[in-house]
Amino acid sequence: xxxxxFSGHETFxxxxxxxxxxxxxxxxxxxxxxxxxxxxxxxxxNMVTSIRFWLKAFGILDDEDQLSDLAxxxxxxxxxxxxxxxxxxxxxxxxxxxxQEKASIYSLAFNQFRREKTExxxxxxxxxxxxxxxxxxxxxxxxxxxxxxKVFLSNYISSNPNDIEEGYSNILQELNLITTFKQMDDQGxxxxxxxxxxxxxxxxxxxxLLYVILDNEDYGVSISLSALxxxxxxxxxxxxxxxxxxxxxxxxxxTQYGVFTETAGxxxxxxxNDLDKWTILRNxxxxx
Numbered sequence: 001x002x003x004x005x006f007s008g009h010e011t012f013x014x015x016x017x018x019x020x021x022x023x024x025x026x027x028x029x030x031x032x033x034x035x036x037x038x039x040x041x042x043x044x045x046n047m048v049t050s051i052r053f054w055l056k057a058f059g060i061l062d063d064e065d066q067l068s069d070l071a072x073x074x075x076x077x078x079x080x081x082x083x084x085x086x087x088x089x090x091x092x093x094x095x096x097x098x099x100q101e102k103a104s105i106y107s108l109a110f111n112q113f114r115r116e117k118t119e120x121x122x123x124x125x126x127x128x129x130x131x132x133x134x135x136x137x138x139x140x141x142x143x144x145x146x147x148x149x150k151v152f153l154s155n156y157i158s159s160n161p162n163d164i165e166e167g168y169s170n171i172l173q174e175l176n177l178i179t180t181f182k183q184m185d186d187q188g189x190x191x192x193x194x195x196x197x198x199x200x201x202x203x204x205x206x207x208x209l210l211y212v213i214l215d216n217e218d219y220g221v222s223i224s225l226s227a228l229x230x231x232x233x234x235x236x237x238x239x240x241x242x243x244x245x246x247x248x249x250x251x252x253x254x255t256q257y258g259v260f261t262e263t264a265g266x267x268x269x270x271x272x273n274d275l276d277k278w279t280i281l282r283n284x285x286x287x288x
Contacts, residue, residue, distance in 0.1 A: 002101040004133060006140050006148040008053035009103070010046040013154035016084055016171045019060055019093070022051045023075040026067055057103045059096035070096065073281060080285035087174065088284060091208040091239070094172055099215075099233045105152045108132055111237045114196045121191055122149055153178070153194065177240055200245045206252055207284040209235045213269070214277035221258075221275075225250070225267035 025032075025041055032052040038045055055061040060071040074081050074089055081089045101107045113120075113128050129145050155170050156178040178194055185191040212235050213219060213228065228250075229236030229243045236246055250260035250269055257280070258271035 002104075004104045004136050004138055004140075005102065006104060006129070007144050008049075008057075009148075009151050010050040010053070011147050011151060012047060012050040013151050013170045014050075014054040014058070014172075015169055018051050018054055019058060019084065019171070020075050020082055022055045023060055023067065023071055025051075026055070026061065026065065027076070031065075053102075057097055057100060058093050059100045073278075080281075080287055084171075086285075087203060088205050088208055090172065090175060091204060092211060094175060094177070095208070095212050095215075095233070095238050097172075098238055103148075103152075105129065105148050107233070109152065110240070111232050114237075114240065118198065119193055119195045121185055121193055122153070123185075125149060125194075157194070196240050198240050198242055198245070200248065201239065201241070204239055204249070205284065206249060206254070207280050209239070209249065210253070210257060210271075210275075210280045211277045212238060213271070214275065214280065221271045221273055223269045223271075225269070228269060 021041060025037075030037065030040060032048055034040070037048050041048055041051060043051070052061070056063075059068055060075070062068060070092070073079065074084070074092075076082075080086075084090060084093075097103065098106045098110050108129065109125065112132075113125060116128065117124055126142075126145060126149055129149070130142075133140055133145075155172045156175070157180050158170070158173050177197055179197055180192055180194050182190055183193045185193075212233075213223065216231070216234070219227075225243055225247055228234055229241065229246050231237070235241060236243070241249065247260070247267055250267075253260055253269070256272070257275055258269060260267065260269050262268070
C-alpha cells in the first residue's frame with residue numbers, strides 16, 4: 001500500500017467526459033497551472049484541479065504528468081474508444097483506479113474492506129478508513145475522510161437513478177459494482193446501506209480479466225485460482241469475483257490465450273508463453 005491519500009478531487013466525482021477532455025488538454029502541450037486552463041477546459045478553477053487529480057488517479061497521467069500508454073491507446077488520435085462508450089474501457093479504468101492507489105479509498109475498499117463487510121453503511125466504511133489511518137500512523141480530518149467517502153460512493157452509485165443522463169455521468173456507475181438499499185442501522189434508524197455486488201457479471205469481458213492478470217509482473221504463465229481470487233489488485237478483488245464465480249469465467253477463456261484446468265484438486269490458469277496485455281486489448285477492440 002502506498003502512502004494514504006483521501007483528497008485532491010476537490011469534492012467532485014469524476015465525470016465520464018473529463019478524462020478525454022483532460023487527455024486532449026495535456027496532449028496539446030498545455031499545463032493545468034496555466035492561467036488560461038479554466039478557459040481551455042471550460043470548467044471552474046476547482047474542477048481544473050479535480051480533472052488533473054482524476055487523470056492521475058485513473059492512470060492517464062503519471063507522476064511526471066506524462067500520458068500513459070493505456071491513455072494513448074484508448075483516448076489518443078487513433079484511440080479505440082475516445083468517448084469511453086465500450087464497457088470494457090470502464091472496467092479497465094476501474095482496475096487502474098485501484099492499482100494506482102492515488103486515491104487510497106478504492107484500493108482499501110476493494111482489496112480489504114469488502115472482505116470484512118459485503119453490506120455496509122457509510123459509517124462502517126468511515127470507521128474502517130480511520131482504523132487504517134491509525135495503523136499507518138497518519139492523520140486525516142474527519143471532514144476530509146467524509147468528503148472522500150461521498151465522492152467514492154458517487155463514482156459508483158447514481159444519486160438519482162431515475163435520471164438516465166445523471167445516472168451515467170459519473171464514470172463508474174454503469175458497472176453496478178456497488179448498489180444501495182434502505183435498512184435499519186445499529187441504532188434502529190432507517191439508513192442508507194450499500195452492497196458490494198458479488199454476482200457472476202456475465203457482462204464482464206474475459207479480456208478484462210486477462211489484461212489485469214497479464215499486467216501483474218509477478219505472475220508467470222501458470223497462476224493458481226487462489227492467487228487470482230485473493231491477490232492485491234487481482235481480478236477477484238478488483239471485479240468482486242468469488243473463487244467459484246471466477247473459476248466459471250476462466251473456463252470460458254479462448255484457447256488462443258490459454259486454458260483453465262484442475263490438476264490434483266488445484267485449479268490453475270495456464271497462459272500461452274508469448275501472450276501480452278496489448279495483444280489482448282488489440283484483439284478485443286479489433287485493431288491492428
